[in-house]
Amino acid sequence: xxxxxxxxxxxxxxxxxxxxxxxxxxxxxxxxxxxTNGFRVVVLEQGPYLTPADFTHDEVKVMAEHQLTNNPATxxxxxxxxxxxxxxxxxxxxxxxxxxGSSVHFTANFWRFxxxxxxxxxxxxxxxxxxxxxxxxxxxxxxxYYTKVDWEIGVSGLAGASxxxxxxxxxxxxxxxxxxxxxxxxxxxxxxLGYHPYPAPMAILSQPRPGRSACVNCGFCLxxxxxxxxxxxxxxxxxxxxxxxxxxxxxxxxxVHKIEMDKNxxxxxxxxxxxxxxxxxxxxxxxxxxxNGAETPRxxxxxxxxxxxxxxxxxxxxxGKYLMPNSGAxxxxxxEEPLNDYKGFCVSRIFxxxxxxxxxxxxxxxxxxxxxxxxxxxxxxxxxxxPPDTPRWGKEFKKALHHNFTxxxxxxxxxxxxxxxxxxxxxxxxxxxxxxxxxLRMTYKDHPNDLxxxxxxxxxxxxxxxxxxAKTKWSYPVQEQQFAVHLxxxxxxxxxxxKSVVNADHRTHDVRNLFLCDGSSLVxxxxxxxxxxxxxxxxxxxxxxxxxxxxxxxxx
Amino acid sequence: xxxxxxxxxxxxxxxxxxxxxxxxSAQWPSILFAAQHAHEAAKGGGAAxxxxxxxxxxxxxxxxxxxxxxxxxxxxxxxxxxVYFIDRxxxxxAKDTLPQYQTGLAEVNKQTTEKYPxxxxxxxxxxxxxxxxxxxxxxxxSPQPSGPRNRRQAASDNFMQTxxxxxxxxxxxxxxxGGNREYAGWKVIDRxxxxxxxxxxxxxxxxYPGWQAASAETEKK
Numbered sequence: 001x002x003x004x005x006x007x008x009x010x011x012x013x014x015x016x017x018x019x020x021x022x023x024x025x026x027x028x029x030x031x032x033x034x035x036t037n038g039f040r041v042v043v044l045e046q047g048p049y050l051t052p053a054d055f056t057h058d059e060v061k062v063m064a065e066h067q068l069t070n071n072p073a074t075x076x077x078x079x080x081x082x083x084x085x086x087x088x089x090x091x092x093x094x095x096x097x098x099x100x101g102s103s104v105h106f107t108a109n110f111w112r113f114x115x116x117x118x119x120x121x122x123x124x125x126x127x128x129x130x131x132x133x134x135x136x137x138x139x140x141x142x143x144x145y146y147t148k149v150d151w152e153i154g155v156s157g158l159a160g161a162s163x164x165x166x167x168x169x170x171x172x173x174x175x176x177x178x179x180x181x182x183x184x185x186x187x188x189x190x191x192x193l194g195y196h197p198y199p200a201p202m203a204i205l206s207q208p209r210p211g212r213s214a215c216v217n218c219g220f221c222l223x224x225x226x227x228x229x230x231x232x233x234x235x236x237x238x239x240x241x242x243x244x245x246x247x248x249x250x251x252x253x254x255x256v257h258k259i260e261m262d263k264n265x266x267x268x269x270x271x272x273x274x275x276x277x278x279x280x281x282x283x284x285x286x287x288x289x290x291x292n293g294a295e296t297p298r299x300x301x302x303x304x305x306x307x308x309x310x311x312x313x314x315x316x317x318x319x320g321k322y323l324m325p326n327s328g329a330x331x332x333x334x335x336e337e338p339l340n341d342y343k344g345f346c347v348s349r350i351f352x353x354x355x356x357x358x359x360x361x362x363x364x365x366x367x368x369x370x371x372x373x374x375x376x377x378x379x380x381x382x383x384x385x386x387p388p389d390t391p392r393w394g395k396e397f398k399k400a401l402h403h404n405f406t407x408x409x410x411x412x413x414x415x416x417x418x419x420x421x422x423x424x425x426x427x428x429x430x431x432x433x434x435x436x437x438x439x440l441r442m443t444y445k446d447h448p449n450d451l452x453x454x455x456x457x458x459x460x461x462x463x464x465x466x467x468x469x470a471k472t473k474w475s476y477p478v479q480e481q482q483f484a485v486h487l488x489x490x491x492x493x494x495x496x497x498x499k500s501v502v503n504a505d506h507r508t509h510d511v512r513n514l515f516l517c518d519g520s521s522l523v524x525x526x527x528x529x530x531x532x533x534x535x536x537x538x539x540x541x542x543x544x545x546x547x548x549x550x551x552x553x554x555x556x
Numbered sequence: 557x558x559x560x561x562x563x564x565x566x567x568x569x570x571x572x573x574x575x576x577x578x579x580x581s582a583q584w585p586s587i588l589f590a591a592q593h594a595h596e597a598a599k600g601g602g603a604a605x606x607x608x609x610x611x612x613x614x615x616x617x618x619x620x621x622x623x624x625x626x627x628x629x630x631x632x633x634x635x636x637x638x639v640y641f642i643d644r645x646x647x648x649x650a651k652d653t654l655p656q657y658q659t660g661l662a663e664v665n666k667q668t669t670e671k672y673p674x675x676x677x678x679x680x681x682x683x684x685x686x687x688x689x690x691x692x693x694x695x696x697x698s699p700q701p702s703g704p705r706n707r708r709q710a711a712s713d714n715f716m717q718t719x720x721x722x723x724x725x726x727x728x729x730x731x732x733x734g735g736n737r738e739y740a741g742w743k744v745i746d747r748x749x750x751x752x753x754x755x756x757x758x759x760x761x762x763x764y765p766g767w768q769a770a771s772a773e774t775e776k777k
Contacts, residue, residue, distance in 0.1 A: 057730040064649050064725070158767065179767070181758040191770060199767055216752035220730075340758035342747055378728040378736075378745055383721070384701045392697045392720065393624040393690060398744060402630065405745035406758070 005246025008040075012269075012282045016040040017549070019270045019284035021256045021299065024101020025531050026518040026538040027290030028234020029153075032241045033542030035248035039549065042249050042282055043242070044272055046295075047097035049252035050104075052236075055225030059377050062224055068105050070097045074434035079482055081445045083422050089431060092442045094485050095292050098225075099252055100235030102292070102485070103531060107222045107346050108203040108231055109414075110155045110532040111369065112146045114166045115139040116356050117526050127365055130418035130447055131322060135523045136495050136504040137540075139166055145539040149532055154209060154232035157201030164196070164352040174207045176200070176348075177215060181339030182409040183348030186372030189468035190351050197351040200371060203232035203532070204345050212236055217344035222375040254280070257437055259287055259303040259312055259514065267514045273435055285555045286513040288545070290538070293323070293487030293519035294425050298440050300491070301427050313508035313516075318501055319491055320426050322419035323442070324525035325484035327366075327450045329413040331461035332385070333470030338406040341374030348372075354413075354460070355527060357453075364452040368415030368527045370461065374408065381405055387474050411464050413457035414528025418447040419489050446480050454478040486530050491520035505544040506537070513554050517541040608646040608654065614639050615679035616661045621723040623690045630744045633727055637737035641726030642719070644734055653711070653718050660715025664693065 010016055017039035020027050027043055035041045050068070061067045070093070078087035096102035116123065118135040126132065143166075149155065151173045159171040176199035179187075183200075190197040204221075208214045213228035221231075229236040242248035253275040260269050260281055269283040289296045297320035303312040311319050350371040359365040376385045382401055385408055390400045423445065427438035446454075455478045465473040494500025497509035506517045517538050519530055526533060548554050606614055621633035621642070633639075646654045665677040668689060675681050678689065696716050712718050726735040728745065736742060739749045756762045 056732055058733040059729045060645075060649055060725065060733040060735075161767070161769065176767070178755040179761050179764050180755075181760040184760045184764050187767075196770060217754065217757070218752050335760070337759035338746070339760060343753040343757040344755075378730075378742065378747055379725050381745070382724045382728055386700065388700055393694050394687070395626055395628070398625055398628070398630070398632070401745050405747065 005244060007243055007249070008246050009249050010040070010042055010282075012280050014040075015269075015283040015285060016042050017285050018042075018288055018545075019044060019282050019286075020288045020290055021270055022101060022289065022291035022295070022518065023099045023239060023250060024096055024234055024290065024292060024518070025103045025534045027288075028100065028103065028238035028242070029535050029538035030288060030290055030517060030542050031248050031250070032238040033539060034546065035242045035245040037542070037546045038247070039546075040247050041242065042251060042284065043239075044254040044256050044270060044282060045099050045101075045250065045252045046255045047099065047252065049099045049250065050225060050235075052225065052227050052229050055227045057218070057220040057224065059379055063377070063380070066097075068096060068098050068223075068225060069094050076431055076433060076439045078428045078431050078439055078441045080441070080443050081480070083443055087428055087431075087441045087443070090482065092444075092483055093294050093440060093487065094483070095294060095487065099239065099250060100225075100233045103233035104225045104231075104235055105223050106203075106231075106233075106531055107373075107375065109347055109350075109371065109529045110149070110157075110201050110203040110232075111350075111352075111527065111529040112166060112168075112536075113139065113142070113526045113533050114164070114355060116367075117524050118142075120524050124359065124365055127418060127449065130420055130449070132418065133492070133494065133499070133523050136493055136500075142533070142536050142540060143167070143169060145536040145543075146532065148539045149535045153203065153237040153535060154205050154212075155201055155203050155532075156206040158199045161198035162196060162352055164355050172201065174205065177202055177204060177206045177345060178348070180341055180344055180348040180374075182341045182372040182374055185335065185339070185409070185468040186349045186411070186464065189464050189466075190349075190370075192467045193463065195351045195353040197349045200347045200350045202345060202347065205230045205232065211240065215345060219342045219344060220377065221345045223377070251282075255435060256291070256299060257302055257435070259289075259299065261303075261305065261307075261312070261511075265307065265511060267511055277435065286515065286545075286549070288515045288517065290516075290518045293490045293522075294440055294442075294484075296516055296518055296520045297425050297490045298427065302437065308510070313491075313501060313510045313514060315510050316498055316501055318499070321421050321424045322489040322492055323423040323425060323444060323484070323487070324417035324419055324489040324522070325444070325481055326486045326488070326525050326528040326530070327368075327415045327417050327446065327454050327481070328528060329415075329454045329458035329461060329475065329478060331411045331458060331465055331473060331475035332387070333409055333411070333465040333468065334387070334404050334472040335407045335409070335469070336471055339374070339409055340406050341409055342376075342378070342405070346373040346375045352527075354457070362456065364449045364456070365418070366416035366450065366453045368413055368453075368457060369529075370411055370413050370457075370464065373410050373412055375410065378405070381408070387472055388476070411461035413454070413461055415450075415453055415457055416527060417450055417488075417525040419492075419524070420445075420447050425487075425490055442484065444481065444484070451478055451480070486519065486525070486528070488519045488522045488525050488530055491516050492523050493521050494523065505548065506541040507548075515541065515545060606640075606643050609639075609643045609657075612677070612679075613657065613661050614643065616664065616677060617642055617657070617719065619679040619681075619686060620664070620690075620693075620719055621726070623686055624720060624723045625727055625744075631740035633723055635737070636727045636735065636740035638723050638726035638735065640737075641729075641735035642722045645722055645726075650718075650722065653722075656713065656715045656718050660719070663715070664689075667692070
């Protein structure tokens with residue numbers, strides 16, 4: 001990955017144009033775009049700077065030691081269902097904590113949102129107990145930026161294959177990945193049931209690109225970093241371009257804990273702990289938070305001051321609220337012959353027939369998509385991939401492992417979550433992290449509507465397994481969720497400063513030179529695959545921020 | 557060249573494409589070094605010596621692990637060297653569970669002597685006695701995790717759950733992580749140790765004709 005220009009480093013006292021907090025799906029794209037547009041940029045990332053040479057198939061390092069993600073030992077999280085409860089220490093949030101963020105370990109399902117996702121409130125009206133709202137932008141506004149994600153980050157797929165797809169201005173830049181056994185049986189079953197399965201659009205290369213290999217089907221995909229750069233992550237596709245401009249410094253192991261403000265209510269930089277826990281201020285003309293839907297609101301709340309006692313940019317009182325983790329349901333099937341789905345990426349076929357369900361007929365609002373997948377590691381499979389009545393030890397346990405590992409697939413239903421005000425991230429009043437900062441507290445209880453939808457989806461998944469000829473099938477009863485990886489909606493976009501945290505340019509309503517762009521910006525949850533939209537929003541926000549900066553409307 | 561290196565090499569050769577080849581040749585030394593180092597490190601802690609467990613504790617751990625995944629015509633926890641994986645785990649990533657092992661193993665031995673007077677420890681019990689004891693010990697094992705998103709089981713303060721989790725890891729992790737000696741565990745689950753694969757992957761995608769849009773006829777059904 002040769003850089004066109006030598007890598008740049010800035011002194012913290014250099015007032016750069018932008019300091020970006022977080023290097024994930026949004027931060028990576030933002031760094032690429034703004035540095036390409038001529039700005040001087042520093043990206044602060046809490047985690048280490050790992051490269052493909054550091055990525056392995058080592059489940060101990062990745063899963064048990066949290067090599068790529070937040071570590072609950074040093075960054076505890078707490079959980080409670082309602083604001084009336086006292087939160088208890090519980091591992092409730094997972095996000096990428098390395099350069100590239102969660103894009104490094106994601107599944108790589110890259111579904112565009114559809115038109116409906118931006119205008120659900122107009123279409124459906126109010127839903128009791130939820131704060132459904134339209135976005136200040138539409139699908140048409142975002143379409144050119146989805147196309148940028150396809151082409152500049154790298155998405156494999158087949159345009160026009162799904163009758164439910166929204167309009168697109170260009171085909172995919174490369175063909176879909178090969179079909180897997182799970183894709184074949186899923187496709188046949190879905191067709192039998194009258195649905196419209198099609199090759200899954202995936203942020204994994206089916207053809208090599210400069211400096212990156214096509215997927216080699218190693219099988220350690222979800223949860224792992226890609227050894228050959230085939231996954232289209234911020235690390236493989238965006239940050240090398242940013243560094244290549246000679247104007248962007250990516251500074252790892254920097255844990256930002258406060259946005260520093262001046263007396264006039266302007267952000268002057270980001271305060272962070274370096275690897276030795278020294279406090280450092282990186283000065284900048286403007287600050288952009290891309291720290292994810294949990295850490296962005298946490299950082300705003302940590303930045304409270306006598307001028308804004310409820311947290312920075314929080315005049316609406318909505319910072320951290322409306323958390324939408326997406327709902328889901330899962331069913332398993334075991335087939336007669338080996339699928340060998342441990343080979344390759346996770347997903348090769350999906351269908352979107354349930355994207356917009358008839359809420360009047362079904363009695364709940366929402367929708368989603370189904371995929372067939374196998375996303376287990378070998379040890380993960382032994383822990384959670386066998387039928388629930390399988391003995392946990394001894395000959396029968398071993399026999400089940402032997403028979404089922406190559407013959408099992410999952411049907412995963414991905415769906416909407418409604419925005420509920422009490423579902424939120426906030427600062428825990430008691431628990432502290434290893435730096436002495438208040439821990440992240442998650443308050444969450446699924447809207448009853450979402451539980452109904454999950455149950456409906458779960459039954460559909462079992463029907464697909466029946467139609468596919470699974471010899472054994474099972475699923476678990478729908479439960480309230482207590483663990484989030486999709487961290488959405490917690491600083492929502494909108495035109496009304498009383499009802500949103502950022503405007504359509506991702507500028508906070510309260511602070512002129514403070515921008516937020518990541519999962520927190522989403523107004524609705526989409527159908528369970530948010531990363532592509534987060535990247536598209538970052539492309540669009542970069543355009544808007546560039547225009548504002550060039551007009552002198554940020555620092556002026 | 558051991559099987560791991562062969563797998564790595566095949567993986568590199570199989571990657572294809574000019575740009576990929578250029579990238580891989582640049583990355584090759586570091587990938588190879590990392591893999592070899594990990595593999596050597598894993599081997600180094602092997603049968604030669606124990607880091608944390610006493611020989612008596614190691615016997616007990618091995619006996620319990622062998623009940624969880626017994627040996628038959630296919631390898632079990634014993635052949636996979638699970639006890640050495642656990643010993644290293646107690647020195648590294650699972651250090652904080654060592655007290656659980658110390659009290660847990662003593663408890664298991666005590667239970668053995670209570671049930672079978674004259675039998676000194678779990679490891680000394682006959683196969684049948686061990687199996688009977690396991691039935692009692694295993695009642696505390698957690699059910700399968702059922703949620704779609706959180707597949708990572710939280711650390712448990714129940715000793716049997718902890719040793720169960722460590723046994724699974726030691727049996728099935730990539731040998732790069734120090735378990736699954738000679739791919740013993742992957743023989744059981746039928747996982748090819750190769751580092752990269754090409755389609756078709758299995759039975760059902762062998763004769764797949766290629767994706768086609770649904771025809772009007774299938775639409776009617």
